[in-house]
Amino acid sequence: MKKVFICLLLGSILLCGCKVKESKNNLKENPKKINDSYVFTVQNNDLVLGSYFDLKKLGKEKKYSETASCAFEGIDKTYTYDHFEVTTYPKDNKDIIGNIYFLDENIKTKEGVGISDSIDKVIATYGSNYQQEGTLFKYQKGDMELKFIIEDDLVTSIEYALIV
Amino acid sequence: MKKILIIIVFLMIFCLLNKLVMPKYMTNLKEGNMTYEYYKEDKNHEVIFLGDCEVYANISPLTMYENYGITSYVRGNSQQLIWQSYYLLKETLKYEIPKVVVFNVNSLRYDKKVSEAYNHLMIDKMKWSKEKIDLIKVSLLENENFLYYVFPILRYHDRIFSLTKEDITYLFKEKNNTYNGFLVNKKVKPVSNLPTKRKLSTYKFQDNVLKYLDKIRILCKKNNIKLVLMKAPSLYPYWYQEYEKQVRDYASKYNLDYYNFTISTNDIGINYKEDTYDGGLHLNLNGAIKLSNYFGKILKEKYFLKDYRKDDKISSIYNLKLKEFKKEVE
Numbered sequence: 431m432k433k434v435f436i437c438l439l440l441g442s443i444l445l446c447g448c449k450v451k452e453s454k455n456n457l458k459e460n461p462k463k464i465n466d467s468y469v470f471t472v473q474n475n476d477l478v479l480g481s482y483f484d485l486k487k488l489g490k491e492k493k494y495s496e497t498a499s500c501a502f503e504g505i506d507k508t509y510t511y512d513h514f515e516v517t518t519y520p521k522d523n524k525d526i527i528g529n530i531y532f533l534d535e536n537i538k539t540k541e542g543v544g545i546s547d548s549i550d551k552v553i554a555t556y557g558s559n560y561q562q563e564g565t566l567f568k569y570q571k572g573d574m575e576l577k578f579i580i581e582d583d584l585v586t587s588i589e590y591a592l593i594v
Numbered sequence: 595m596k597k598i599l600i601i602i603v604f605l606m607i608f609c610l611l612n613k614l615v616m617p618k619y620m621t622n623l624k625e626g627n628m629t630y631e632y633y634k635e636d637k638n639h640e641v642i643f644l645g646d647c648e649v650y651a652n653i654s655p656l657t658m659y660e661n662y663g664i665t666s667y668v669r670g671n672s673q674q675l676i677w678q679s680y681y682l683l684k685e686t687l688k689y690e691i692p693k694v695v696v697f698n699v700n701s702l703r704y705d706k707k708v709s710e711a712y713n714h715l716m717i718d719k720m721k722w723s724k725e726k727i728d729l730i731k732v733s734l735l736e737n738e739n740f741l742y743y744v745f746p747i748l749r750y751h752d753r754i755f756s757l758t759k760e761d762i763t764y765l766f767k768e769k770n771n772t773y774n775g776f777l778v779n780k781k782v783k784p785v786s787n788l789p790t791k792r793k794l795s796t797y798k799f800q801d802n803v804l805k806y807l808d809k810i811r812i813l814c815k816k817n818n819i820k821l822v823l824m825k826a827p828s829l830y831p832y833w834y835q836e837y838e839k840q841v842r843d844y845a846s847k848y849n850l851d852y853y854n855f856t857i858s859t860n861d862i863g864i865n866y867k868e869d870t871y872d873g874g875l876h877l878n879l880n881g882a883i884k885l886s887n888y889f890g891k892i893l894k895e896k897y898f899l900k901d902y903r904k905d906d907k908i909s910s911i912y913n914l915k916l917k918e919f920k921k922e923v924e
Contacts, residue, residue: 493787494787495786495787495788495789496873497788497789497830497872497873497875498872498873498875499672500625500646500647500672500673500712502623502711508789508790510787510789510790515789515790517789531790531792533790563795563796564795564796565795565796566795577795579793579794579795586793587792587793587795589792
């Protein structure tokens with residue numbers, strides 16, 4: 431019986447010692463591998479969701495805003511540039527790119543699709559392996575999505591987003 | 595006999611380990627203790643506020659009591675989704691039947707389970723009941739397991755190596771962090787810039803969300819409770835016109851009162867340069883007091899609530915609470 435008790439006790443202690451499963455809010459290793467993700471290229475800089483955001487690369491933003499979470503520490507930061515917006519969230523005291531949002535027609539994805547382009551161009555560029563939810567067309571690569579809102583066969587919104 | 599003793603000792607160690615590794619939510623992440631604090635209350639509330647952070651940060655029940663004699667409680671949690679509000683209301687009705695339930699509509703925009711961390715903040719310290727079991731079932735994310743909520747050690751076992759002073763200090767004792775569910779925040783962070791208002795693929799509240807709004811409405815009706823809808827003042831996340839129209843249509847269809855305080859900030863006297871602690875997402879203490887004064891008057895007059903300042907038993911309880919509240923906020 432002593433053996434059973436020792437086994438149970440050891441079991442509890444071992445359970446405590448198990449490595450915790452990463453929460454979904456925790457990011458995986460950084461930097462991200464580029465071939466796992468869609469890449470947004472601007473001013474010859476590649477921005478990859480899930481990797482650290484190097485603020486210096488893009489120059490001074492036009493607008494900067496912060497939003498806090500309801501309970502947890504750390505703030506999401508949004509940097510607005512002329513034609514797009516980058517939103518980061520904190521991890522290990524660094525800012526991780528969580529979202530890139532196009533603000534107008536004067537910017538395109540690395541593959542050449544922009545706001546006002548046709549749905550045909552989107553499908554010709556990214557293929558027909560997309561998920562559709564109403565006007566939303568989503569392409570997934572790794573743990574990120576490239577999202578197009580398409581209305582009247584035209585792209586009206588483009589966003590790169592981490593899957594949460 | 596020896597076997598039984600060994601099993602008892604093992605169970606005691608197992609229970610202790612579970613209690614030890616579970617976050618205490620006393621000095622850090624105070625939001626995790628909100629569900630639990632309600633159980634310690636005298637259940638005599640005429641108004642129950644239900645919703646997410648927009649209620650626990652913005653509504654001060656003790657201000658409503660002080661100025662209008664209203665007894666109320668905020669059953670709100672961080673990122674409380676509508677199905678969670680429903681089960682929390684169901685649980686509340688096992689303890690008391692209020693005259694009015696005020697539901698904050700912000701969560702109508704969320705139709706997906708969002709975060710395991712927020713689930714735990716709300717559920718970890720909820721008392722075991724059928725409502726808790728149902729709530730866990732509807733809240734579980736793909737990577738979660740029901741047993742994580744039954745045996746905290748399964749979820750928090752890594753904490754054994756990072757226990758803090760709080761874990762020891764509050765292993766066997768508790769303290770209240772809120773005043774009738776209101777979490778005081780005195781910081782001031784004025785509004786500066788906000789992110790761009792983004793285009794959404796749909797603005798329509800999803801069927802699953804509306805199903806739970808119906809459930810809340812029907813539950814209130816069955817219990818002869820007046821359901822009131824509110825939208826707390828906030829500048830972000832944006833409350834789209836399309837959302838507003840759907841709430842107004844719903845309220846009109848079912849003859850519910852709806853108060854959108856995002857459009858009456860001038861009347862309330864809210865100044866986003868000084869009445870918010872996070873740049874316009876939530877009100878701070880000053881803002882919450884202003885809103886509670888304003889809304890308390892409406893509640894009192896419109897729903898004929900009793901002035902409990904004249905009730906010896908209730909006022910003796912609330913005067914003690916008010917004393918503590920004043921001590922913290924002044």
